[in-house]
Amino acid sequence: MRRKWWLTLFVLAAAVGCKMGPDYSRPTISTPDSYRELAPDQQAQNAQSLGDEKWWDVFKDEDLQGLVREALKQNYDIRIAAERVLQAQAVVGITRADQYPFIGAGASALNNRIPATKINGPVQTGPMQVNLSLAWQLDFWGQYRRATEAARAELLATEWARKAVISSVVSNVATAYFQLLELDLEMEISSRTLQSRKESVRLVQIRQTGGTGSLLDVRQSEELMYTAAAAIPSLERRIAQEENVISILLGRNPGAIARSRKLADTQITPSVPAGLPSSILERRPDIQSTEQRLVAANARIGVAKAAFFPQIQLTAAAGYQSTALTSLFTGPAGFWTFGAQLAQPIFTGGKLRSNLHLTEAQKAEMVLNYEQAIQQAFREVSDSLIAYKKNQEFTEQQGLLTAAAVDAVRLANARYTGGVASYLEVLDTDTLAYDAEIALAQAQLQERLALVQLYNALGGGWQA
Template structure:
């Protein structure tokens, strides 16, 4: 009868916990003003209405340079920020386990043996006593109002937010490595152009010196030719410094000590399409890791309102203890040695000085802050995509015009050298046109780099790069 009574009580308590209500609001995604198409698309692109996004492509398909692929693979394995994000996921998983455990009863076992002897007194002999005990303790706070279930819901959402945070770091890391590698290849190309220009100018200087010795020109032309040589020569140390520092930066992204970085394709050989499909803005809400992370944080804040409101209601706790107690070990597990207790408590807050009400208001304010942050994150994502769509198209247009400028400056330099050799003009004309040509070549490299960087940032803005 005793066992039946205990079982029935536990079963009744379990039913109370299962059938209890869950206070607090259930989560509903806030309304978001989503545009039909991205601002920044050309009318032709907007008319196509392509649903597939450039971000759906794997990063190893977007970046065709084999050496760049190896660098990204290494970074995804060794980067410290990404590894720390992995440990934060483990922390969130452990926190979820701790929070979820509060929904269940705790059962513990204990055993004790006490042997005690009192000293002999004048009128009393010495007394020796033995007490042996083995028992089980049962404690359970019944989650009748859903306090622990709401807390578990919040912890689960925090875990999901942490996982999306790791994916955001992956997206950022892929983009950073690609951008740093393209920047390095641009510096390499600028250094190559500068060294070629220096060699050409040195040859021109030697020719001018020969002409001076022959009396065909003046010393002023030599000094002007020297200016061209010294200008190109002064650029080389600066570029070499930037290359070494850029290699150090890439090494740190890879989780390595500063070291040289192997190269693959040149900057001008990096394949990239002239236009990329952006997809639908509504799909961005499901794809961008930062938006998903913000929504999971909102879900957690929403669940915390239920946790705060549950404090208004009574807390129901069940306790039980069963075991054996005897003065002799030989009779410890006999029938008469058995003992048990069972009880329950109910605690209802009556006066807390406004603490419970303030806790609810705090949770509600934090939830409203999370809503605003979620909506702000979405608008920021739309702006980022639009900015990069415009940037990619305009950098292409700028690069085309810069190429025309290089071609024109190159021909002007050729003609000015011919005119100088024919004695038609002074060396000042050669100096001016050669300087313009050198500057135009370096600017063209920067334009080519900006076009690739805009592509990388567009891929990131659309939420590409995190999928394994």
């Protein structure tokens, strides 16, 4: 009965034992009430956020949606991240198992022959044994529970890291897709300009043959034509390379990418809600992952503190042993043992204390990483908001400039045909118009890339 009471006390102590180390509490973070780039009417409705929207509601292009869906299934980075989650789940199971007793079974049969002596003749024995053993390291100080807490936090960090990879892949696919559409638009502009300049060369040659033009005019018109022609091979190269980028994001071998829309046809909203700055802490996967690693570092302090205290282990074994198989489970063949062991570190050369200092310093580092990640997130949202707004303004002005440059080409050609201007005027206005159209295409691209960057900065894109 005395042994049973001691065993009961040990079990209860293990069940209700304390946990060493501090319980986790989120560090106090100073967050602004709103973003400086928001207008007063937007600040009044800042509870909503673009980051809460699903990616298919933000990117309404059917071709882009199809590419993103394929990337989410086949992208290697996402698949690697998923395998890391499975690894973290296994680590939790391995760590948690230390809290429970180990029970094992065994069986043995041994045949021994002792040589003859002056007193006895040869002796031959064949003992057989079956047994069941138990070993239990009591988690009285919460060492294993803190280790399990750290492993679970690492699992959550890995899961949030997987979501961060998903968000990054969605943004990368959208970015590459818009860049591909912009290159298509540049190719369209260059091809149209080349055809126009070929026609201009033909007309100038006719004027030179008729005596109303000069050979200089012919050479200058050819210069314009060759400039447009030289841009096409470079654009073809960049288009093929951008298709290869998208193919790799989709988990394919390099190949062509289907698209049916032009860049200007892709929808873009004039303004987007940014939401409350504090909501980024809950929405951005990188911040969540960093916080979970902070939770794990905090739990490891408890593991390090528990190592200073006595470790209590219970052991037990029971079974049967006999020299004859027929009497293995009968008579006095049964046996059992029970024991308890306590081990207290006395002198470790400062190892335990240094390990505690290490875990405390690691937690302090993770706190700084967490605070830095939040500040970086605020900066990214702020930069993206101002980029989105100013890119829209720039695109509007660039559109007006392009319209004026195109009309200037029409007027210059009319003046040259009427004989009141040289071809140099046509050359200058045509070059400016071509550059303006290319700049407008690039401005439209930057406007869409700013939307992608803002969506990613607000923590969107990983939602299933």
